[in-house]
Amino acid sequence: MATAVDDEGAPQPLCAGRSAEFMDYEGYPPSEDEAKAMCAGCPLLEQCNLNARQQLPSWGVWGGIAWIDRRQAHILKPADPRWSWCENET
Template sequence: MTSLLTTFPNPADTSATMLPCHDADAADLFFSERPADLERAKSLCAGCPLIEECRQGALERAEPWGVWGGAIFENGRIIAVKRGRGRPRKNRDQEVA
């Protein structure tokens, strides 16, 4: 069995069809509004041979949003976690009715 590193010794030689972000079934995950989808996209990036180049390029371009190089970007900066849509509760101890 060959690995991506042995198949593609130079990241520039990597076929776009082998990259997780180019999978038609997963493409929407990388720009989703749902935090769970973004976490799934980050996990898909974990095995990508171009993860570092992708993240660095996104930082240089100040990508406005999405998952790039295994990181969530918002307003051109990396954020740790994407908060879900909606207004947070005023009192966190309150139960949702």
């Protein structure tokens, strides 16, 4: 399957050119449902989700999952130290 980088006619991800929405959280990261909704309808959702679960991205919404420090944000608890960055944003 050709990728968006290899072929302009290949399926393009919905997040292309929208890094502010998918990478630059303001305040708390998107909830599990919000992250899924952000990626709903993306032609590359399944591949992105599989890749994210294998690569464990350090930050951002990938494959319908919000990630913080290589962990799925919806699994972390607010008491987790990885949430401390949110206190400075609100």
